[in-house]
Amino acid sequence: MEVVISTDKLTKKFGDFVATNEITFEVAKGEIFGFLGANGAGKTTAMRMLCGLLKPSYGSASVAGFDIEKQTEQVKQNIGYMSQKFSLYEDLTVKENFRFYGGVYKLKRQVIDQRLNEMLGNLGMLNVENSLVASLPLGWKQKLAFSLAMLHRPKIVFLDEPTGGVDPITRRQFWDLIYEAAHNGVTIFVTTHYMDEAEYCDRVSIMVDGVIKALDTPENLRKQFETDSMDGVFQLLARGTSTK
Amino acid sequence: MKTFLAFVKKEFFHILRDRRTLLILFGMPIAQILIFGFALNNEINNAGLVVLNRAGDYESKQLLAKFQNSTYFNLQDPVFTEAAIEQAFKDNRAKVALIIPLDFGKNMQAGNEQLRIIGDATDPNQAQTLVNYAKAIIADYLQQKQNTNTQLPITTAQPRMLFNPELKAVYQFVPGVMGLILLLVSAMMTSLTIAKEKELGTMELLLISPLKPFHIILGKVAPYWVLSFLNAVIIIILGVFVFGMPVNGSVPLLLLVTLIFSFASLALGIFISSKANSQLVAMFLSMFGLLLPTLLLSGFIFPIENMPLPLRIISNIVPARWFIELIKGIMIKGSPLSLLIKPFLVLCFITVVLTIAGIKGIKTRLS
Numbered sequence: 075m076e077v078v079i080s081t082d083k084l085t086k087k088f089g090d091f092v093a094t095n096e097i098t099f100e101v102a103k104g105e106i107f108g109f110l111g112a113n114g115a116g117k118t119t120a121m122r123m124l125c126g127l128l129k130p131s132y133g134s135a136s137v138a139g140f141d142i143e144k145q146t147e148q149v150k151q152n153i154g155y156m157s158q159k160f161s162l163y164e165d166l167t168v169k170e171n172f173r174f175y176g177g178v179y180k181l182k183r184q185v186i187d188q189r190l191n192e193m194l195g196n197l198g199m200l201n202v203e204n205s206l207v208a209s210l211p212l213g214w215k216q217k218l219a220f221s222l223a224m225l226h227r228p229k230i231v232f233l234d235e236p237t238g239g240v241d242p243i244t245r246r247q248f249w250d251l252i253y254e255a256a257h258n259g260v261t262i263f264v265t266t267h268y269m270d271e272a273e274y275c276d277r278v279s280i281m282v283d284g285v286i287k288a289l290d291t292p293e294n295l296r297k298q299f300e301t302d303s304m305d306g307v308f309q310l311l312a313r314g315t316s317t318k
Numbered sequence: 319m320k321t322f323l324a325f326v327k328k329e330f331f332h333i334l335r336d337r338r339t340l341l342i343l344f345g346m347p348i349a350q351i352l353i354f355g356f357a358l359n360n361e362i363n364n365a366g367l368v369v370l371n372r373a374g375d376y377e378s379k380q381l382l383a384k385f386q387n388s389t390y391f392n393l394q395d396p397v398f399t400e401a402a403i404e405q406a407f408k409d410n411r412a413k414v415a416l417i418i419p420l421d422f423g424k425n426m427q428a429g430n431e432q433l434r435i436i437g438d439a440t441d442p443n444q445a446q447t448l449v450n451y452a453k454a455i456i457a458d459y460l461q462q463k464q465n466t467n468t469q470l471p472i473t474t475a476q477p478r479m480l481f482n483p484e485l486k487a488v489y490q491f492v493p494g495v496m497g498l499i500l501l502l503v504s505a506m507m508t509s510l511t512i513a514k515e516k517e518l519g520t521m522e523l524l525l526i527s528p529l530k531p532f533h534i535i536l537g538k539v540a541p542y543w544v545l546s547f548l549n550a551v552i553i554i555i556l557g558v559f560v561f562g563m564p565v566n567g568s569v570p571l572l573l574l575v576t577l578i579f580s581f582a583s584l585a586l587g588i589f590i591s592s593k594a595n596s597q598l599v600a601m602f603l604s605m606f607g608l609l610l611p612t613l614l615l616s617g618f619i620f621p622i623e624n625m626p627l628p629l630r631i632i633s634n635i636v637p638a639r640w641f642i643e644l645i646k647g648i649m650i651k652g653s654p655l656s657l658l659i660k661p662f663l664v665l666c667f668i669t670v671v672l673t674i675a676g677i678k679g680i681k682t683r684l685s
Contacts, residue, residue: 125526126526127522127525127526147528150526150527150528151528153526155522155523155526156523157519157522157523158519159518159519159522161519161520161522161523162520163328163331163332163518163520164518165331165332165335165336166328166331166332166335170328170331173324174324174325174327174328175523175527176324177320177321177323177324177325177327178321178324178325178524178527178528178529179527179528180320180321180528232526
């Protein structure tokens, strides 16, 4: 098993407040890794450190084999990112968006156009190439944003609550995209609020107050906490109560 | 370099597709310069003048003809009592009154004429200006008379207004409007566009990409630098061709100073955007934090010399003050850089400080 993300006592303090407290975990290549926790549990802080946006207070981590503190540039070349807030510019067309981000990652124009074509073909959205992003429905934009995050063929994609505000059917379709990417060897690191989505992950970690309280496959977690859903597991850990 | 170009291209798409931005960028400067040029003009033309002519002699009529011929005054129906003068002021028929004494012509021959000028000082500045115009006309007339009579050799002071003999207001406001517009357009637009990326969440993605914060700022700034420079050129051209503003000094120096000032404004915009997380806040900060001080403390509207000491000190850190001083020196006086070295160096210094503050501001946000 090839490890693509590994952290060792990764810690971030903001003054006296410890946002993430000595978290240690590993993620394997092609894995869909669910990163769960209530708001303020430290998910975003951890993710921002892994993306090279925040420096850890102490502890270390490597992403795609590169140290997040010392080799930030290489880390950035190898990761993709998508958040619930849109990463696409509404006043640019789909093609212009892709060409812009492709340019940022120093891809050649032919390469960008070819990959864009391929991706739109897979999504069945070839005709939107020259439409302004603002004119597209939310679900389409989300799929495009995911494709955009994959444009430079990153080894790892970080998804920060990617399906917020989307209807269940589109969410399902979105997860098909995630599966496909994982099948092709891309590692998916995803945070979510939806417990049904947690079930789709290969492994799930649950953070409470800056600490990883549980980390295992959804099945094992359900067994361990003697409940029949991830929601139950989450309630037990995050709120200390059971819904049952 | 390629990433930079991709970025700049993207910025231009944003600018060109947003009609509001375009309007602010190019509509506002042109509208402002025309409004300031035609409407907010502190030259006074066709002010009402009533005359109480007690003399009614040849000389007094000659003098009145001179008033009639000037564009400053518009002679109203004559009045016959001093009470009527006040009445004329009250119903706004006149701003200035002239009382010609009984023996005007005779006294003038003797060299002790006693004219009285009364101004309506409801608006003190205007009254002062008009009274001065009237004095000038009278002095002119008297001198003419003396020359033709060649009686007594009288010493008179001959005022000469250097660089702006006609006392045109354009000379004052073109540099002022230039400073104001460059500052507003550059600072407001950059702070708005950076705040917009933050608001939309696209900033996160840019930061996660291999772009360095410095690249992002440069990519944001470059298009606006070009545009605000273009703006400055438009204003200069309008000033020269529509309002007859001279460019007596070196054009390259003028453009260089303009470039430096727009850069300072852009740096200010970046600094603002490092403090503001939404477009609304950025807008308010640049409006109140920049517009008012620039308007009031740069010497554009109120002379710095007349300000109380604390305000005079504050005006030193208003970049537009130095810019306006430079532009006036170059355009009107035709001064070379060697004579403008103080404002030039101060402007450069402010620019460097603002740039450092801007970059620091962005960086602290990221760590």
